[in-house]
Amino acid sequence: DTAVSQTPKYLVTQMGNDKSIKCEQNLGHDTMYWYKQDSKKFLKIMFSYNNKELIINETVPNRFSPKSPDKAHLNLHINSLELGDSAVYFCASSSGGSLAPLHFGNGTRLTVT
Amino acid sequence: DQQVKQNSPSLSVQEGRISILNCDYTNSMFDYFLWYKKYPAEGPTFLISISSIKDKNEDGRFTVFLNKSAKHLSLHIVPSQPGDSAVYFCAATSLHSGGSNYKLTFGKGTLLTVNP
Numbered sequence: 753d754t755a756v757s758q759t760p761k762y763l764v765t766q767m768g769n770d771k772s773i774k775c776e777q778n779l780g781h782d783t784m785y786w787y788k789q790d791s792k793k794f795l796k797i798m799f800s801y802n803n804k805e806l807i808i809n810e811t812v813p814n815r816f817s818p819k820s821p822d823k824a825h826l827n828l829h830i831n832s833l834e835l836g837d838s839a840v841y842f843c844a845s846s847s848g849g850s851l852a853p854l855h856f857g858n859g860t861r862l863t864v865t
Numbered sequence: 866d867q868q869v870k871q872n873s874p875s876l877s878v879q880e881g882r883i884s885i886l887n888c889d890y891t892n893s894m895f896d897y898f899l900w901y902k903k904y905p906a907e908g909p910t911f912l913i914s915i916s917s918i919k920d921k922n923e924d925g926r927f928t929v930f931l932n933k934s935a936k937h938l939s940l941h942i943v944p945s946q947p948g949d950s951a952v953y954f955c956a957a958t959s960l961h962s963g964g965s966n967y968k969l970t971f972g973k974g975t976l977l978t979v980n981p
Contacts, residue, residue, distance in 0.1 A: 756908070794867075795909070795954065795971040808968055842908050851916075851960075853899065854969065856908030 758857035775843030784826035871972035888955030895957040
């Protein structure tokens with residue numbers, strides 16, 4: 753019973769390609785997020801969606817486009833991949849309240865060659 | 866600009882002893898702090914939190930202490946168990962951002978190893 757699931761777990765691709773990462777949560781949460789863990793190990797927020805509406809966009813290049821078809825899904829599409837996009841991408845969800853903890857997926861390790 | 870700093874990349878402790886993980890922050894707007902634990906190849910999982918109106922919060926073997934004047938918090942694990950071996954992330958947010966605009970700022974994490 754995976755609460756927040758991401759696919760694929762690993763993604764290796766070449767520069768210039770377009771790729772997508774899918775995320776689904778079965779917790780009934782209203783809010784979903786994408787976080788990026790870079791080579792320096794910092795976890796940084798990229799996007800947040802609440803009830804399919806974008807509410808946080810943290811100065812992410814517009815090559816990154818999140819899409820939320822419904823409350824339970826938040827996909828991340830990346831155009832024209834660059835070497836610097838190599839990182840682990842984590843999807844998360846929460847019930848949306850300020851004190852609600854985030855529930856993370858297991859991450860997608862993206863390697864751009 | 867690291868607003869949340871975990872200056873010890875790693876910590877090694879004997880089973881049964883106390884583990885103390887430290888975290889410093891620079892943003893005085895932060896008023897809610899969380900610790901997450903992360904095992905390899907898994908996502909972080911929520912462990913414990915503390916609001917700035919408190920200086921201590923306890924949950925079983927885990928206690929978080931907050932020193933607002935020093936902008937410092939620590940996580941104590943007593944007694945430490947081998948299963949506690951993981952990366953521990955400190956995170957902070959401002960509740961004034963409120964509602965759905967909930968943004969956590971994470972530290973780089975500390976790898977805790979508990980030796981049997």
